[in-house]
Amino acid sequence: MHELPAGLLRSDQIVTTQAVLEQHGRGESFSETALPDAVLFPESAEEVGRIVRFAAERRIPLTPVGANSSLEGHTVPLSGGFSVDLTRMDRILEVRPEDFLAVVEPGVPYRALNERTRHDGIFFPIDPGAHATLGGMVSTNASGTMAVRYGVTGDYVLGLQVVTADGTVRRLGNRARKSSAGYDLCALFTGAEGTLGIITEITVRLVGLPEAASAARVPFPDAGHATRFVTRLIQSGVPVARCEIIDARSVRAVNAYAGTDYPEQMTVFLEFHGNPAGVAADAALAEDLAAHAGALGFESAEQAAERERLWEARHKTFYATVADNPGKHSIVTDVAVPIASLPAAVTAALDDCEREGLAAYLVGHVGDGNFHLAIFFADDDAERRSAEDVTHRMVRRALAVGGTCTGEHGVGARKLRYMQEEHGEALDLMRRIKRTLDPAGIMNPGKKIPA
Amino acid sequence: MHELPAGLLRSDQIVTTQAVLEQHGRGESFSETALPDAVLFPESAEEVGRIVRFAAERRIPLTPVGANSSLEGHTVPLSGGFSVDLTRMDRILEVRPEDFLAVVEPGVPYRALNERTRHDGIFFPIDPGAHATLGGMVSTNASGTMAVRYGVTGDYVLGLQVVTADGTVRRLGNRARKSSAGYDLCALFTGAEGTLGIITEITVRLVGLPEAASAARVPFPDAGHATRFVTRLIQSGVPVARCEIIDARSVRAVNAYAGTDYPEQMTVFLEFHGNPAGVAADAALAEDLAAHAGALGFESAEQAAERERLWEARHKTFYATVADNPGKHSIVTDVAVPIASLPAAVTAALDDCEREGLAAYLVGHVGDGNFHLAIFFADDDAERRSAEDVTHRMVRRALAVGGTCTGEHGVGARKLRYMQEEHGEALDLMRRIKRTLDPAGIMNPGKKIPA
Numbered sequence: 083m084h085e086l087p088a089g090l091l092r093s094d095q096i097v098t099t100q101a102v103l104e105q106h107g108r109g110e111s112f113s114e115t116a117l118p119d120a121v122l123f124p125e126s127a128e129e130v131g132r133i134v135r136f137a138a139e140r141r142i143p144l145t146p147v148g149a150n151s152s153l154e155g156h157t158v159p160l161s162g163g164f165s166v167d168l169t170r171m172d173r174i175l176e177v178r179p180e181d182f183l184a185v186v187e188p189g190v191p192y193r194a195l196n197e198r199t200r201h202d203g204i205f206f207p208i209d210p211g212a213h214a215t216l217g218g219m220v221s222t223n224a225s226g227t228m229a230v231r232y233g234v235t236g237d238y239v240l241g242l243q244v245v246t247a248d249g250t251v252r253r254l255g256n257r258a259r260k261s262s263a264g265y266d267l268c269a270l271f272t273g274a275e276g277t278l279g280i281i282t283e284i285t286v287r288l289v290g291l292p293e294a295a296s297a298a299r300v301p302f303p304d305a306g307h308a309t310r311f312v313t314r315l316i317q318s319g320v321p322v323a324r325c326e327i328i329d330a331r332s333v334r335a336v337n338a339y340a341g342t343d344y345p346e347q348m349t350v351f352l353e354f355h356g357n358p359a360g361v362a363a364d365a366a367l368a369e370d371l372a373a374h375a376g377a378l379g380f381e382s383a384e385q386a387a388e389r390e391r392l393w394e395a396r397h398k399t400f401y402a403t404v405a406d407n408p409g410k411h412s413i414v415t416d417v418a419v420p421i422a423s424l425p426a427a428v429t430a431a432l433d434d435c436e437r438e439g440l441a442a443y444l445v446g447h448v449g450d451g452n453f454h455l456a457i458f459f460a461d462d463d464a465e466r467r468s469a470e471d472v473t474h475r476m477v478r479r480a481l482a483v484g485g486t487c488t489g490e491h492g493v494g495a496r497k498l499r500y501m502q503e504e505h506g507e508a509l510d511l512m513r514r515i516k517r518t519l520d521p522a523g524i525m526n527p528g529k530k531i532p533a
Numbered sequence: 534m535h536e537l538p539a540g541l542l543r544s545d546q547i548v549t550t551q552a553v554l555e556q557h558g559r560g561e562s563f564s565e566t567a568l569p570d571a572v573l574f575p576e577s578a579e580e581v582g583r584i585v586r587f588a589a590e591r592r593i594p595l596t597p598v599g600a601n602s603s604l605e606g607h608t609v610p611l612s613g614g615f616s617v618d619l620t621r622m623d624r625i626l627e628v629r630p631e632d633f634l635a636v637v638e639p640g641v642p643y644r645a646l647n648e649r650t651r652h653d654g655i656f657f658p659i660d661p662g663a664h665a666t667l668g669g670m671v672s673t674n675a676s677g678t679m680a681v682r683y684g685v686t687g688d689y690v691l692g693l694q695v696v697t698a699d700g701t702v703r704r705l706g707n708r709a710r711k712s713s714a715g716y717d718l719c720a721l722f723t724g725a726e727g728t729l730g731i732i733t734e735i736t737v738r739l740v741g742l743p744e745a746a747s748a749a750r751v752p753f754p755d756a757g758h759a760t761r762f763v764t765r766l767i768q769s770g771v772p773v774a775r776c777e778i779i780d781a782r783s784v785r786a787v788n789a790y791a792g793t794d795y796p797e798q799m800t801v802f803l804e805f806h807g808n809p810a811g812v813a814a815d816a817a818l819a820e821d822l823a824a825h826a827g828a829l830g831f832e833s834a835e836q837a838a839e840r841e842r843l844w845e846a847r848h849k850t851f852y853a854t855v856a857d858n859p860g861k862h863s864i865v866t867d868v869a870v871p872i873a874s875l876p877a878a879v880t881a882a883l884d885d886c887e888r889e890g891l892a893a894y895l896v897g898h899v900g901d902g903n904f905h906l907a908i909f910f911a912d913d914d915a916e917r918r919s920a921e922d923v924t925h926r927m928v929r930r931a932l933a934v935g936g937t938c939t940g941e942h943g944v945g946a947r948k949l950r951y952m953q954e955e956h957g958e959a960l961d962l963m964r965r966i967k968r969t970l971d972p973a974g975i976m977n978p979g980k981k982i983p984a
Binding site: 178179180181182183203222223224225229233234236237246250251252253254256257258259260261262263264265266267269270272273274278289290291292293313316317318319321356357358359360361362363364367418419420421422423450451452480483484485486487488489490491492493497500501504505506507508509510511512514515516517518519530531 | 634675676685710724741768812871872931937939948951958
């Protein structure tokens with residue numbers, strides 16, 4: 083245990099109780115655990131700077147953490163040291179509706195930001211679910227159900243304040259909507275998973291709430307039909323705002339968990355945003371395409387309450403599947419592929435699970451070619467290996483068609499093994515950047531970039 | 534002059550004729566010139582690798598160049614060495630309409646790509662004008678008239694092949710629409726202006742051609758009214774696809790140059806994309822807002838030919854203003870500010886020009902808060918200083934409101950002086966990245982990052 087000097091933080095900001103250490107010692111859907119020496123709760127960039135300078139001198143590993151809803155082991159302090167919990171830095175510092183931007187601390191949940199900006203008619207359109215904080219979302223370049231229309235977290239980062247590995251507080255970016263000045267360091271720190279520094283402030287771009295929206299639930303006989311419909315819908319150019327797949331097993335788990343009564347079928351959920359006339363035309367075209375693609379129906383949800391209930395249910399999928407498998411371990415992971423490769427990729431993954439006799443849940447932001455598989459298994463070596471093999475083959479197939487080992491979860495610790503295969507000669511550049519920005523290797527070691 | 538060894542390139546790929554050296558020794562709207570020792574015309578990544586390895590051993594500066602339409606001195610070989618002209622690498626290697634992507638060599642003009650993909654109903658929506666090549670556009674993170682709807686070049690870069698300063702050919706990115714794997718090196722090399730390596734291949738994302746489009750020409754009595762309308766239009770959330778301002782003097786120059794007859798007034802050009810019903814509703818809302826904002830009219834252009842003529846004319850503005858000022862020097866530069874700061878920024882810049890007695894032309898992608906000033910001056914020290922002072926004050930005012938010294942032109946050599954002020958402590962990180970990726974400093978020295 084590293085002794086913290088007096089004056090570094092107040093005593094209530096340094097927590098070493100077993101429950102809190104354990105809570106910070108594990109992630110979701112990631113079985114390896116490791117306790118930090120202490121959990122630190124800084125309340126300002128200046129305090130983060132002090133922590134980092136102290137750690138840099140003594141080469142103490144630092145693992146930043148927000149909501150701790152990562153699914154790939156990002157926040158497990160595999161080398162010990164301090165967990166730096168940023169959830170007390172949860173102030174919305176500024177909202178400028180007239181400039182379509184907000185400035186927040188990293189511990190602000192995206193839902194809290196949207197609560198605050200809603201009455202100004204603007205919102206932050208990235209919704210990864212859980213209680214994700216903006217710091218965590220930037221650190222993993224999170225996306226969610228609306229990425230097909232609005233893009234990913236990185237597309238909304240105008241500026242960052244970061245504490246780099248030498249303890250210096252630096253501002254990156256600006257408040258203009260676009261810039262060609264300097265290297266795009268905001269993009270470099272976005273998705274860096276805390277391995278280049280700790281984010282202490284974020285300036286995000288906001289967008290106007292759509293004047294009108296309409297949602298639809300479109301059931302299909304199987305994954306092949308559903309994903310072929312999605313591919314055709316995207317290729318038709320209809321500007322869909324959400325395009326999600328969820329399989330019958332997941333719908334059943336959600337119904338049980340959330341008290342909903344959605345028909346338990348392979349389902350594509352859609353949403354359209356725009357003005358009323360445009361949205362109606364988009365939905366009509368989608369309905370036509372669905373009918374031709376073998377859909378079993380097309381249930382529209384025009385009312386806001388109905389749509390919200392639908393997306394709330396969708397966002398509960400992960401916790402619903404966990405509740406559906408008490409006492410089991412899970413691997414919940416994602417890949418993304420070029421859109422035309424989606425049907426084959428999804429079908430192959432589901433077939434593989436069936437061959438292995440594994441209970442898998444399929445959900446996906448399929449409009450982006452991005453899908454998730456949740457596999458639950460007993461504490462049994464053979465079952466675990468089987469689950470790992472299935473996800474391994476899913477990743478290898480994604481890479482073979484020019485896809486990526488993770489569309490939105492991030493690398494964490496689980497996907498480290500794919501970095502060489504995915505990036506090849508580019509991995510060496512990433513290592514050089516890591517080394518030059520974090521020479522002592524204290525920033526979230528063992529994540530993102532293999533040593 | 535550095536002697537090239539036999540076998541490095543064919544003799545017709547090494548040009549040292551005075552005319553070609555001079556052509557590569559100057560940029561547009563940038564008065565400093567400097568001759569390269571030779572202009573090299575590689576035809577493959579492998580040849581670029583050979584050039585870079587040769588140059589790295591001897592510390593010979595390399596200045597990559599495409600269409601050479603840069604306005605800020607990017608391509609002027611200020612330290613001599615070789616100009617690496619990539620315009621012979623102009624093959625469209627692959628178009629995959631079903632995956633919405635294309636793979637091109639850096640010398641492909643964006644217009645040639647759009648010619649090729651048009652019949653598949655897809656396009657690359659970034660249009661900086663001139664005969665810009667995709668390599669140059671990636672290197673400056675170019676944008677253009679449709680950025681307000683579609684974003685900037687960097688938003689469309691899925692993958693790059695680059696030759697780094699050690700001569701290694703590396704692939705960055707992948708073919709999925711989104712990824713959270715690894716550091717975002719595509720974003721780092723996008724906008725790096727050739728200072729981190731030479732781009733030899735680009736995988737770009739394409740989007741569906743809109744089903745319907747409608748344009749409008751909206752004249753205003755002055756810049757204040759016009760920019761306040763733009764600010765309100767953007768704040769209203771109408772998804773405008775293009776939103777350009779052009780002043781009366783520029784319209785006059787375009788009319789004379791292009792044979793058009795647009796009324797010579799301060800004008801906002803708009804375009805809307807979507808389905809027919811949606812576009813009509815968007816245009817109607819914009820017309821209503823324009824009337825309330827003091828517009829002198831609202832001329833719609835529904836026909837494709839009429840719209841194309843309008844945007845062709847807009848894209849000729851730069852050459853029209855040059856033709857309007859024979860024998861004069863020019864400074865054509867851009868800034869971007871948060872959208873609410875746009876009216877004050879534009880008005881202050883125009884007032885400043887008037888006070889200094891300078892003939893300035895205003896055009897701008899104002900929907901992004903991005904505008905350009907073209908100032909022409911005689912070969913006279915006092916006039917030149919006056920033009921430089923005006924642009925200097927325009928940049929300082931942009932930085933004071935959280936804007937950027939360049940929204941889309943890039944830093945080149947002209948904006949180097951603002952890097953410290955704009956980036957502060959972040960500049961040190963950029964320098965460290967530059968040093969670790971280009972330790973000998975051979976990649977486009979004297980650009981982007983001050984030494």
